[in-house]
Structure formats: C-alpha cells, structure tokens
Amino acid sequence: MLLQRNFLSLALAAGALSLASCNKGAGDFAKTQSGIEYKIFKNEGGKYSGREVAATGDATYKARMGKILALNVEYRTYKDSILFNSRKQQGLPMRIELQDVKIKGGIEEAIAMLQPGDSAIFRFNVDTIFAKSFKQPVPPFMKDKAATDKKAPSFMTMYVKAEKLQTRDEATADQQKQMEEQQKKMMAYAETQLKKDDVILQSYIQKNNLVAKKDPSGIYYVVTKPGTGAVPKQGQTVSVLYKGTLLDGKVFDSSEKMGNKPIDFPLGVGQVIPGWDKGIALLNKGTKATLLIPSSLAYGQRGAGADIPADAPLRFDVELVDVK
Template sequence: MRSTSQFLYLALAAGTISLYSCNKGSGDFAKTKSGVEYKLFKNEGGKFTSKELSESDTTYKGRIGKIISLEVEYRTAKDSVLFNSRKQQGVPVMVPLQEVTTKGGLEEAISMLQPGDSGVFRFNLDTIFARSFKTPVPPFMKKAGNTMTVYAKAVKLMTRDEAMVEQQKMMAEQQQKMMAYAEQQLKKDDVILQDYIKKNNLKAQKSPDGIYYIVNTAGTGAKPKTGQLVSVQYKGTLLDGKEFDSSAKSNQGKPIQFPLGVGQVIPGWDKGIALLSKGTKGTLLIPSSLAYGQRGAGTDIPADAPLRFDVELVDIQNAPAAPQGGPAMGR
C-alpha cells in the first residue's frame, strides 16, 4: 500500500466509473481555502445527493492511521481518461490516511471523503504536481490543458490488518476472474490465429499452450532448458503488420539475452523460444493471454491482441553459477 501521492503519480506514469454521472447538472464546484475545487456526494438509499463540507469538520482525525479503499479515475482537461482503477486494476486502490501536511493537493481531497461518499476534484496541474509530487507536469498533460479532474468513491475504511486481509481477498478474486477471462479469450484468439495462418498460407505447428510456431530455417543445435541464457534476435508485430518492437531498434541490432522460463519476458516467449533449436529462424504466433492480455501495453499493443514475433535463436548458454551462500541466478 502506497501513499496517496505515490499511487497517483504511478498511475499517471502508467497511462469510467459511475462517478462521472455525478458531475452532470450538479452545479459549480465549491472551493477550499487552499484552492481545491470540489463537489461532494453522499449515498442515500442508493442515490447520490450533494454534500456540504464543513470547515470545522474534525472527523478526519479519527481516520488517520487507517486505510481507505477507493475507486478512482483521472481525466485531463480535455476529458481524456488517464487512469481508471476499475478497468485497469479491477479492484479498488488502498490508500493509507495520513495527517494532511500540504494543503491544495490530492491528500486534502481524499481527507474530505468518508466511506460511501463520492467526490469530483479539479486541480491546477502546476499546483498538484508541485505540492503532491514534487515533479514537473508531464508535457502530454500540459498539452491537454491546465487542469486535471479526479473522480473518487470511498468504498471502505479499514485498519491495516483488515486492509491486508481485504487486499489478499480482492487479489484472489481478481486472479480467478482473469483466469476465466483468459480461458475464453484463448478460444477467440485461436480462431483469429487459425484464420491468419490460412490467409497467409503458413505451415504452422501448435504447442499445447496454444502457441503457433513456424520454422523457416531449422537450427542444428539443442533446444534451450529452463534457466539457460538465450540470445534472441526478434521483430514484434501486430497481426495487421504494424511493428511495435525489435532488437534492431531496442538493442542496437544486437540479440537480447535473458534466462529462459523465469518470467523475465512474456509467457509466450518463455514457452515459445523453448520450442526452437539453437540457430532456428522462425515465427511465433502468440495468443493475447500469453502476451499482454486484456491490458495491452502502452499505445502500441491494444488489449486482447495476438502477436507475431519473427525470431532467431542465436545462442544458448548455461547460467553462471551463483556465488557460495548467494541466491541463484534469475531468482
């Protein structure tokens, strides 16, 4: 669990909840003495009604030291979504409540919320980044305008022990949902990949994991084993041919090196490279569940995108022995 400012900054660096409807037709923003513009709402029988903020409210002192779970969404001045906890995490975020030492930032905004409350907060970009993050405003946000709007819904107030239990429970539930989603998506991706193979007249083999692989030039060496260091030249494209990465661009034309099967690359690479002999030049067609899944990756790889990698397994080496008393390589 991170501090409020740490969480928001990480979320912005990475990238619609029902709160957005609360903002429509609900009048102008109120404003704190420190400059935070806000609209507060309380839940009464399933309906959100406006809530006034009392300047003499002392209830926050009783919440300091506890953890509040929040559903949040951040939007630029042009109303573009920067981050949505429900869509991008699937679970509420956990925020430790601390004494508000710096007014005018996100910390003060969160202090206004009690469990069940919702809020819409509008900040001046220069102010919130200076006060909450101590860092310059990212250029892409400046380009969209001078404000950022945060929609937040306070779900539950907990002790730290309760929050740990809640977080473990939510992660387990989210894992089950992701596995079920991936299973269904794998079936859809298989249809897409089979169609791609047919249209491009490819002679592909299919692994038990659902990866299709094509050997263009067969190697003469052994196949790599888990833990061995493999060196790979590659080019990654979407199925429409759009290139999103390559060793030529990312590694100055040199093959990348990584220990196989220890999770340093996407699962489709750990499993797919293991199918090839040293010296093989081939193609891996990887379903999205073994690539970047429903989240995608940046702006280049959409959600649920099967990927094509043209690869060459250049070399295989045994991993260096770990020093005595030290951890093994790759752990």
C-alpha cells in the same frame, strides 16, 4: 500492494468512473483554502446530494486516521484524456492508509476530505500539484491546451469513489479475497478466449500458407531457419532479435527500433510475456522462427497501451542469437 499513497506517480507509470448520477444539478466547484476545487457527493439511501467541507478541513478525519480506505480512482488531463483508471487497469480498488496530511493542496488533502460511500471530482492546477506533491516539472502532455486558450491554467481532474473504511487486518483479508476472485475470473476468461484465438490463428496460418507446429500451451511456431546450437533451459539468459506485429501486419515493437540490438532476459521466470517464455524455449540457438501467440499468453484482455488492443493474438518474428 496494500498501501498506495502516490496515486499520480502510479498513473503516469502505467500511461471511468461513472459519476453521471452524481452530477445532475451539481453546480460549480467548491474550493479549499489550498486551492483544490472539488465536488463531493454523499450517498444517502442510494440518492446522492452535494456535501461541502469546512475551510479548515473535515473535522471527522482524525477518527479515520490509521485505517485503510478502499477507493476507485480515475485521472484525466486538461483535454479529458484518461491517464489511469483503477477499475480497468488494476481490476481492484486502491487501498490507502490514512495519515496526517502534511502537504496541503495535493492529493493527500483531497483524499482526507472523503468519507466512506462518497463520490467526488477533484480538480488540481498541474503547476501547483507537481511542485508541491511530486517535486518535478509538469510533463508537456499535461499542459496541452487549445491554441485559443493558452493563458488558461491546466488542470488534472481526479474522479474518486470511496468504497469502504477498514482496519489493516480487514483490508488485508478483503484484498486477498478479491484477488482470488479476480484470478478465478481471469482464468475462466482466458480459457474461453484461448479457444477463440485458436480459431483466429488457424485461419491466419491457412491464409498465409504457413507450415506451423502447435505447442500444448496454444502457441503456434514456424521455424524459418533452423539453428544448430543448444535449446535454452529455464533460468538461462537468452538474447533475441525480434519484430512484433498484430495479425494485420501493424508493427508495435522491434529490435530495429532499439538499434538492432537483441533483448536479453532470463528464460522462464516471468520477465517477458508467457508466450515468449514458452516459445523461445522451443528453439535452438541460431534459430529464426515465427511465433503466433494467443492473447491469453500475451497481453490478455487489457492489451498494452495504444498499440496492442485487448484480446489481440500476436505475431513475433524472432532469432535466438545466443544462450548464456
């Protein structure tokens, strides 16, 4: 998506920029009239130096309005836990259309202070920013403080590197080019990782004395109870009971956690991981089976949350309950 204005909502829905070179001798935070604390560093020939903004705002901002700013962003909680990192979680910079700042004290005003090439650290009082920018209560984890520091205000910290300023046409072309380059890198990485995963899965099969078949996609599957119904076709809705584990046996998700209710989804249209779209299509209605899925057909090099590491092959014990 080219234009992304609500940074924090994106970060919270998803769940580090290295500024060490900028922080040497940085001193205290400056503060805007609206209460944003900040440190901004301008890049001059590869060397960074501090830059303050006038109390009334950056006088040059009007000349940038209507253009697209590409930037990398990281959000951290009061206790320095990372909420979101655009480099790691998107692989591409965020792109923001710069518009008139209507809400002071929030993320829009902070971004308006940046010029291309700047690196910055912004610190927001969470009570203020949630009230002003998001019109909702502060999530409890954003206010998690040490017992000895209950009275201190909670902050959200935002690290930013402003990359470049572009017209809409320039930004669209640049984004398309970067997406194509990223796709090529991801495909090359997945091909290499698939070979590594295959060795791991074969070792797992041998160690656990499984009689498994291999699908051309790289999935291994073991039918533990044959079904007698039809094999689902692409686009049909299937109902599946499941338990997902890492190869060390750690359970990360299951139908049991959802009240033993099967999950329904249309097969082969990308609503689930590729390993499920391919693996469930191999089974008859009523079949119970074990699917061993390489990481490239699961959650890849990014993993999923705290439970599924990067490049993790997965095991799913499934039952194809129904085909609709």
